[in-house]
Amino acid sequence: MMMEDKRANLVALFIIILLIIVIIIARLSLKLSNTFFLIFGADIAAIVAVLAIIIIRRRFSSRKKQLERQLDSQGRELRIEYSFLRKVVGVPTKFRHRELEIATDGFRYLLGRGGSGSVYKGILSDGTAVAVKRIDGEERGEKAFKSEVTAISSVQHVNLVRILGYCIASTGPRFLVYEFIHNGSLDKWIFRGRSGGCLSWESRCRVAIDVAKALSYLHHDCRSCILHLDVKPENILIDENYGALVSDFGLSKLKGREESKVVTSIRGTKGYLAPEWLLENGVSEKCDVYSYGMVVLEIIGGRRNIHVVDESNNSTTDHTSKRKKFQFFPKIVLEKFREGKVMEIVDERIVDGGRVNESEVMRMIGVALWCIQEKPKLRPTMAQVVEMLQGRIQVEDPPNTQMLIVDLLSIDDDENQNLQRVRPRFHQIGGDCPSTSSCSFAFSTILPR
Numbered sequence: 001m002m003m004e005d006k007r008a009n010l011v012a013l014f015i016i017i018l019l020i021i022v023i024i025i026a027r028l029s030l031k032l033s034n035t036f037f038l039i040f041g042a043d044i045a046a047i048v049a050v051l052a053i054i055i056i057r058r059r060f061s062s063r064k065k066q067l068e069r070q071l072d073s074q075g076r077e078l079r080i081e082y083s084f085l086r087k088v089v090g091v092p093t094k095f096r097h098r099e100l101e102i103a104t105d106g107f108r109y110l111l112g113r114g115g116s117g118s119v120y121k122g123i124l125s126d127g128t129a130v131a132v133k134r135i136d137g138e139e140r141g142e143k144a145f146k147s148e149v150t151a152i153s154s155v156q157h158v159n160l161v162r163i164l165g166y167c168i169a170s171t172g173p174r175f176l177v178y179e180f181i182h183n184g185s186l187d188k189w190i191f192r193g194r195s196g197g198c199l200s201w202e203s204r205c206r207v208a209i210d211v212a213k214a215l216s217y218l219h220h221d222c223r224s225c226i227l228h229l230d231v232k233p234e235n236i237l238i239d240e241n242y243g244a245l246v247s248d249f250g251l252s253k254l255k256g257r258e259e260s261k262v263v264t265s266i267r268g269t270k271g272y273l274a275p276e277w278l279l280e281n282g283v284s285e286k287c288d289v290y291s292y293g294m295v296v297l298e299i300i301g302g303r304r305n306i307h308v309v310d311e312s313n314n315s316t317t318d319h320t321s322k323r324k325k326f327q328f329f330p331k332i333v334l335e336k337f338r339e340g341k342v343m344e345i346v347d348e349r350i351v352d353g354g355r356v357n358e359s360e361v362m363r364m365i366g367v368a369l370w371c372i373q374e375k376p377k378l379r380p381t382m383a384q385v386v387e388m389l390q391g392r393i394q395v396e397d398p399p400n401t402q403m404l405i406v407d408l409l410s411i412d413d414d415e416n417q418n419l420q421r422v423r424p425r426f427h428q429i430g431g432d433c434p435s436t437s438s439c440s441f442a443f444s445t446i447l448p449r
């Protein structure tokens, strides 16, 4: 624009100089004849016209610039207003693939990889930090995907990670855009050898309560009951104040208040799935309660509930070479709880620090053992869990449980893809378990339906 103005001014100056030269030449060659006066008059008129055009043009362009500046600042205000309103109302934004590409700098910073895709860090144009999840091989239809995104983005709770938007195209992967949570997932903060560190006992108690509150809200306080169905340490994120937020609603299901359960195919993560789901008896909020109980035990012990201790390869036959030995931490917890030796199962890294309150440990273990009862009816609701953890209701002694473990754990990773087509077989690890520390059991083949 500036260049254009300069060029126009130069042209006008050139015309005026030309007209003056014409007057001078006319004066010299025509003297004071009538023709000279005619040319002189016409030139003066032309010079006045050019000057008038320059003045009008200048005024017009400065007004235009002023209007542009005004519009620009109004536009920016509107954009800020819109982005603010979007956050308040919780309406998910439909992003274009290009926008996400720019925000993530070409999907450059990988935060982590899960079963359904990869998560990248990004910054939106309004400066919001986000985690963009790329979902590969999504089997749900576009309508189902969108209605789920909308349902989840309409729920608001301080302990739930917000979905800010999504991106869907007729072909290629789909994307979910979450708010970015600073300290990553809980697994990095409780299991050894992870990048996060080691959470203190106090923080572990807080995380347990925060997650319970989030699940209680989803189950009891929303219009429809929302089942998360994938509660595990990887889906619990830790913010900068070490509070916990439940994330990843990829598998979640809505359940009408009048329904007792909904039927859905077996998905989720081995080791956290409630037995009734694996038996294809439908899912209810009690499946989340079971997974939550399993997570609480991992939070207390700082170790995975299911731990492979040995691969039995002594035999040459194919059948026995598939047998694996597992250590099942909840079984150990139950025994130590009965013996009153609960401190022996707390993550030793925090016990050594000496700031672990034994009565709090007893309470947390008691709650977790209630949550992992095989019979869904025996499990508490998440609202009761919150009350128990906060000491508002007493934690009764949990009943003895058979601790049935589902054979699904023995499926190799490549067989995992066929989860829906397998019928799980249960194993009982009751009192005949040889010893607490080496409590092991074999898993046999999966029966085809």
Ligand SMILES: Nc1ncnc2c1ncn2[C@@H]1O[C@H](COP(=O)(O)OP(=O)(O)OP(=O)(O)O)[C@@H](O)[C@H]1O
Pocket (backbone or CB within 6 Å): 111, 112, 113, 114, 115, 116, 117, 118, 119, 131, 133, 161, 178, 179, 180, 181, 182, 184, 185, 230, 234, 235, 237, 247, 248, 250
């Ligand atoms: N909102 C977020 N903010 C920060 N980091 C995140 C966020 N969401 C996910 N992550 C990181 O990305 C990792 C992978 O997330 P993802 O949800 O794909 O994992 P997952 O739960 O193991 O997978 P899935 O449940 O889909 O099988 C997480 O473990 C976490 O470290």
